[in-house]
Amino acid sequence: MAHKSDNIFAKPMQSVRDFAFDEAVADVFPDMIQRSVPGYESIIHTIGEIASRHVSTHSRVYDLGSSLGAASLSIARATADHPCEIIAVDNSPAMTERCKRIVAGFSLPNPIKVICDDIQNVVIENASMVVMNFTMQFIPPADRKALLNKIYAGLNPGGVLVLSEKIRHPSTAGNELLIDLHHQFKRNNGYSELEISQKRAALEKVMLIDTFADHEKRLRDSGFADVVMWFKCYNFTSLVAIK
Ligand SMILES: C[S@@+](CC[C@H](N)C(=O)[O-])C[C@H]1O[C@@H](n2cnc3c(N)ncnc32)[C@H](O)[C@@H]1O
Numbered sequence: 674m675a676h677k678s679d680n681i682f683a684k685p686m687q688s689v690r691d692f693a694f695d696e697a698v699a700d701v702f703p704d705m706i707q708r709s710v711p712g713y714e715s716i717i718h719t720i721g722e723i724a725s726r727h728v729s730t731h732s733r734v735y736d737l738g739s740s741l742g743a744a745s746l747s748i749a750r751a752t753a754d755h756p757c758e759i760i761a762v763d764n765s766p767a768m769t770e771r772c773k774r775i776v777a778g779f780s781l782p783n784p785i786k787v788i789c790d791d792i793q794n795v796v797i798e799n800a801s802m803v804v805m806n807f808t809m810q811f812i813p814p815a816d817r818k819a820l821l822n823k824i825y826a827g828l829n830p831g832g833v834l835v836l837s838e839k840i841r842h843p844s845t846a847g848n849e850l851l852i853d854l855h856h857q858f859k860r861n862n863g864y865s866e867l868e869i870s871q872k873r874a875a876l877e878k879v880m881l882i883d884t885f886a887d888h889e890k891r892l893r894d895s896g897f898a899d900v901v902m903w904f905k906c907y908n909f910t911s912l913v914a915i916k
Pocket residue numbers: 694706737738739740741742743744762763764765768790791792793805806807808811812
């Protein structure tokens with residue numbers, strides 16, 4: 674099925690409002706994320722590969738900030754041999770309503786339960802895998818450590834957290850290079866300078882990004898035994914943290 678094109682930031686705006694995962698964004702989200710995040714499809718595919726190796730029978734898998742359920746669907750398809758429960762959580766009703774409809778359209782080996790709630794309220798237990806695919810960056814920085822502590826406590830021994838994030842490079846020149854390469858990626862995907870700059874302004878106050886070192890330290894301080902960077906392209910990375 675062809676996805677609706679994202680032209681949310683195409684027209685000049687008097688003042689740019691803070692970015693929100695509302696109806697308009699949910700409506701074009703598959704197109705938006707694919708044209709905005711380098712390697713998005715590979716990351717979704719690899720989340721399935723990691724699930725096929727780490728999800729254990731009768732455990733739970735949590736997809737926190739699940740949007741339209743792309744990661745959950747990849748996991749469901751990859752775990753046919755292991756009966757498990759996949760729990761997809763997002764606090765945007767526009768996302769979860771669409772996600773429920775999308776998931777219902779597939780016959781899946783493992784069920785996906787879609788919950789509309791703040792991930793900070795969700796109880797995590799008996800988990801062999803937790804996924805936060807570009808979600809931590811939208812959690813208030815002061816709340817990130819408590820969320821990781823909760824995830825760590827809810828994971829079974831040997832369980833994994835897949836954490837994908839946009840990151841900031843520690844040096845100014847290096848950071849500017851990565852931002853420039855990311856903007857070129859967007860231009861190559863058909864976004865105009867206006868779309869790039871208005872979206873950047875909209876995200877400025879709501880998407881607060883950390884460095885890789887910040888993420889690694891917080892994960893290790895929460896108890897994770899190993900932090901593996903398995904994907905990096907420009908200022909986007911995906912990590913597997915192993916309990
Ligand atoms: C960039 S999108 C995630 C993309 C998705 N994981 C994927 O792989 O397609 C971030 C999602 O996190 C959700 N989100 C942000 N803060 C949240 C919170 N506190 N609780 C639940 N969901 C949250 C947003 O509604 C949005 O759908």
